[in-house]
Amino acid sequence: MRVVAGSLKGRKLVAPPPGDQRVRPTADRAREALFSILQRWPSGPFLDLCAGTGAIGVEAHSRGYAPVVCVETGEPGWSCLLKNVAGLPVRPQRADLRRLGEGDFPAQAVIFLDPPYDLAQSLWASMAKRLRLWLAPEGILVFETDRQTTLELQPGWALAETREYGAARFHFWTPA
Numbered sequence: 309m310r311v312v313a314g315s316l317k318g319r320k321l322v323a324p325p326p327g328d329q330r331v332r333p334t335a336d337r338a339r340e341a342l343f344s345i346l347q348r349w350p351s352g353p354f355l356d357l358c359a360g361t362g363a364i365g366v367e368a369h370s371r372g373y374a375p376v377v378c379v380e381t382g383e384p385g386w387s388c389l390l391k392n393v394a395g396l397p398v399r400p401q402r403a404d405l406r407r408l409g410e411g412d413f414p415a416q417a418v419i420f421l422d423p424p425y426d427l428a429q430s431l432w433a434s435m436a437k438r439l440r441l442w443l444a445p446e447g448i449l450v451f452e453t454d455r456q457t458t459l460e461l462q463p464g465w466a467l468a469e470t471r472e473y474g475a476a477r478f479h480f481w482t483p484a
Contacts, residue, residue, distance in 0.1 A: 309333055309363060312340045314370030321363050322391040324384045331360045331385045334422060334452065338473035339367050342420075342450065345471065345480070349448045352417030355379070357405050362389035362398065364420050369398050373418065379403055406434065413442040422452040429457065436462035440483060449481040 311319040324331040334342070342364075351373055356365035359378035369376045376398045380386050389400050405421075413419075419439060423431045432451060439449055448468070451459060455477050461467065468480040 309361070310336065311363075311367055311370050312336055313343065314367070314372065316366065316370035316396075319366070319370070321361060321366060322388045323361060324388055328384060330382065331388065332422075332425075333361050333363050334476065335474055338476055338478075339364065341471065341473055342478060343367060343371055345478075346418060346448065346450075350417050350444075350446055352444065352447075353377075353413075353415060355413050355416045355419045355442065357419065357421040358423045359389055359400075360385040360422065362392040362400065364422070365389075365398050366392050366396065368418070368420075369396055375399065377401055377413065379405055379408070381405075406431070408438070410438055410441050415444045415447075416442050417444055417447050419443055419447070419449045420452070421449065425454040425457065428453040429459065432459045432462065436465060440464040443483060445483060447483070451479040451481060453477050453479065 309321040309323045354368040354373035354376045356378040359380040362378045365376045365378035379401045381404045465481045466484040468482045471478045
């Protein structure tokens with residue numbers, strides 16, 4: 309796993325041990341496609357939720373997003389995240405995103421959320437209102453799920469598009 313582009317292009321990232329299914333890093337090719345799509349939206353504060361190894365957050369920093377915050381709660385993601393952001397101005401935060409407050413992350417340009425796939429629909433239903441409060445008016449929320457999952461429309465959101473890369477589906481949500 310490496311940083312795909314930007315100021316840190318080629319930087320090696322620490323991955324979970326082989327065979328450990330508790331963390332599922334977004335593939336390099338999917339990250340590259342994701343950031344190509346994100347060029348249509350303003351740069352600025354970037355929030356990586358269920359960050360795992362922090363690969364998305366480090367990639368965001370490499371491409372000029374700032375500040376970048378990566379929120380993760382479990383292992384081995386947290387340990388990998390700490391190693392991957394060491395020496396970078398990327399802030400790791402150990403927390404369960406369901407316990408974060410409505411005012412914790414105001415005016416984010418991009419929010420990227422990649423929860424365990426089996427929790428995606430319930431997290432979307434329970435977190436949509438809070439995520440909307442964290443997003444800047446011109447911002448974008450990218451919610452990663454497995455390819456088979458469709459997220460239902462929630463109040464305050466409009467689905468801009470979906471894209472599929474391998475086993476993953478990216479849902480791009482904008483404020484309604």
